Amino acid sequence: MLVTNGLVKSYGRHRALDGFDLTVEPGEIVGLIGHNGAGKTTFVEIVTGLVRPDAGSVRIGPFDALSEGRDARRLVGVAPQELALYGSVTVRENLRLLAGLAGLRGRRRDAGITRVLEELQLSAVADRPVGILSGGQRRRVQAATAMVGSPPLLLLDEPTAGADPETRSALLAAVRARAETGAAVVYTTHYLPELVDLDATLAIARAGRVIARGTQEELTRHLPGELRVTFADPAEPELRTPTKDPGADLAALLASGRTPASVDVHRPGLDDLYHSLETTTPEAGPTEPTTQQSTVAQAAAPTRTESHDAAA
Numbered sequence: 001m002l003v004t005n006g007l008v009k010s011y012g013r014h015r016a017l018d019g020f021d022l023t024v025e026p027g028e029i030v031g032l033i034g035h036n037g038a039g040k041t042t043f044v045e046i047v048t049g050l051v052r053p054d055a056g057s058v059r060i061g062p063f064d065a066l067s068e069g070r071d072a073r074r075l076v077g078v079a080p081q082e083l084a085l086y087g088s089v090t091v092r093e094n095l096r097l098l099a100g101l102a103g104l105r106g107r108r109r110d111a112g113i114t115r116v117l118e119e120l121q122l123s124a125v126a127d128r129p130v131g132i133l134s135g136g137q138r139r140r141v142q143a144a145t146a147m148v149g150s151p152p153l154l155l156l157d158e159p160t161a162g163a164d165p166e167t168r169s170a171l172l173a174a175v176r177a178r179a180e181t182g183a184a185v186v187y188t189t190h191y192l193p194e195l196v197d198l199d200a201t202l203a204i205a206r207a208g209r210v211i212a213r214g215t216q217e218e219l220t221r222h223l224p225g226e227l228r229v230t231f232a233d234p235a236e237p238e239l240r241t242p243t244k245d246p247g248a249d250l251a252a253l254l255a256s257g258r259t260p261a262s263v264d265v266h267r268p269g270l271d272d273l274y275h276s277l278e279t280t281t282p283e284a285g286p287t288e289p290t291t292q293q294s295t296v297a298q299a300a301a302p303t304r305t306e307s308h309d310a311a312a
């Protein structure tokens with residue numbers, strides 16, 4: 001649904017994007033993550049036509065977004081990081097305007113508005129001016145404006161910033177529902193557990209490029225886990241050691257004659273992945289080959305700890 005290749009964008013001497021490639025399939029949610037300044041917002045701005053790249057290509061569905069921008073933009077719903085709403089008019093009127101721009105009229109437009117108000121738990125404030133809403137409510141209205149026309153490509157730039165847990169989960173449920181009906185979603189966040197909830201594939205940006213791309217399982221399986229063992233003898237301190245083969249390491253421990261009281265295996269998760277990429281240079285990339293542009297819709301492997309009670 002979205003194919004970008006070799007995007008370059010400089011501001012003065014600074015390269016905000018430096019060969020940014022990303023492909024997103026229909027029905028796929030991509031978690032686009034990376035440090036402040038990695039280029040995520042610049043990428044979103046280029047796809048939506050707000051910023052023109054110095055080089056590279058953007059394809060949205062059948063359209064070349066750089067030469068057929070008007071057609072391409074009709075397929076995109078965007079919730080920008082900097083809110084762009086009409087503060088003096090109501091939530092419903094903001095949505096009407098955006099639904100109209102997406103080509104919805106009459107009953108279809110009203111049904112789209114009702115659906116998105118319910119999904120994002122905004123029905124109670126639908127007839128209030130946006131300007132008097134809380135920050136979290138406004139952010140949800142922004143997400144609603146992106147979704148109201150049911151576009152096949154959604155770009156959501158930190159849509160849950162400042163949201164409380166309840167509204168966060170409403171938003172995540174709405175995003176999942178859109179992907180289930182075939183929308184391609186690019187979702188930027190600094191809050192990694194959301195991407196586990198969304199079962200998102202990942203694109204990790206650094207210094208204007210995507211340096212790792214694949215499913216959560218693909219990107220975390222080569223990382224070491226951690227073996228955590230407590231011992232029957234209370235004088236013995238807890239052991240925590242990185243492990244790629246917990247079974248073998250545990251067998252070695254038992255063979256040494258020590259008596260575990262409990263054994264946990266902490267599986268690597270997104271935080272571990274993020275930190276492992278932080279410790280590599282952008283040129284060298286991550287320690288293991290990454291799966292560029294993989295779109296495998298495989299079940300994600302969230303961080304979890306498996307517990308076993310060891311026989312004393």
Ligand SMILES: Nc1ncnc2c1ncn2[C@@H]1O[C@H](COP(=O)(O)OP(=O)(O)OP(=O)(O)O)[C@@H](O)[C@H]1O
Nearest residue numbers: 011014015016034035036037038039040041042043
């Ligand atoms: N209009 C602009 N003029 C000058 N520099 C810019 C402009 N827009 C972005 N930049 C620079 O480009 C780089 C990438 O910025 P961008 O906002 O895309 O990063 P980001 O990954 O979205 O960061 P964040 O996580 O903070 O939102 C930054 O160094 C930023 O200062």
